Amino acid sequence: xxxxxxxxxxxxxxxxxxxxxxxxxxxxxxxxxxxxxxxxxxxxxxxxxxxxxxxxxxxxxxxxxxxxxxxxxxxxxxxxxxxxxxxxxxxxxxxxxxxxxxxxxxxxxxxxxxxxxxxxxxxxxxxxxxxxxxxxxxxxxxxxxxxxxxxxxxxxxxxxxxxxxxxxxxxxxxxxxxxxxxxxxxxxxxxxxxxxxxxxxxxxxxxxxxxxxxxxxxxxxxxxxxxxxxxxxxxxxxxxxxxxxxxxxxxxxxxxxxxxxxxxxxx
Numbered sequence: 231x232x233x234x235x236x237x238x239x240x241x242x243x244x245x246x247x248x249x250x251x252x253x254x255x256x257x258x259x260x261x262x263x264x265x266x267x268x269x270x271x272x273x274x275x276x277x278x279x280x281x282x283x284x285x286x287x288x289x290x291x292x293x294x295x296x297x298x299x300x301x302x303x304x305x306x307x308x309x310x311x312x313x314x315x316x317x318x319x320x321x322x323x324x325x326x327x328x329x330x331x332x333x334x335x336x337x338x339x340x341x342x343x344x345x346x347x348x349x350x351x352x353x354x355x356x357x358x359x360x361x362x363x364x365x366x367x368x369x370x371x372x373x374x375x376x377x378x379x380x381x382x383x384x385x386x387x388x389x390x391x392x393x394x395x396x397x398x399x400x401x402x403x404x405x406x407x408x409x410x411x412x413x414x415x416x417x418x419x420x421x422x423x424x425x426x427x428x429x430x431x432x433x434x435x436x437x438x439x440x441x442x443x444x445x446x447x448x449x450x451x452x453x454x455x456x457x458x459x460x461x462x463x464x465x466x467x468x469x470x471x472x473x474x475x476x477x478x479x480x481x482x483x484x485x486x487x488x489x490x491x492x493x494x495x496x497x
Contacts, residue, residue, distance in 0.1 A: 277314070288325035352386075402437050
């Protein structure tokens, strides 16, 4: 056991081999030694070593650990959320779903502001940590703040098992948002939700059809794509009608959607 293991080991219950320890006790002792090594690696100055250690700690976090060992693993993973290296942060975010601690959900929500791949993993972690409360928590992030955070929250909504009334209202508002990034994220998740069975699909069809009549040109424009993507009956006719819209952005979208009409309906 190295110098770090000798100093930290006793706090985790690591003991030197001796006596007739066999079976489960020996396995627990080996896990403790592994944890000590990984905790040392998680504090290394080498980002690659830290990332590897966090991956190992994530694997251990899924196991039944003794209380002191489990707490040490959890603290290290939560600390890794603030690491300078994105590989380390990615590993820490991916581990959040296995951390039944109060700080895990706030950590996942905060990570929605990280770079794209990490933000997507954070969104999935939010849903895994609080499946039935995730929708409203994500909606709060989708409504304000930097557009990258809003988009990440909207993308994560597609994984929520239940979309609340707040969720549908958020989709309607974000489909009318002036940010192309936000509208596109709302469109992507609405499309995925529209592929579920009823009643979820029914709600997506409703917001798509309502969007075609919206006063917002942003929402009318994006709704033309949505009615096609979820195959709302009569979507081709809606595209032809939108070609006469008073807003040039909507007319341009209608022209693009007409290309799909021509591919599917022989002239």
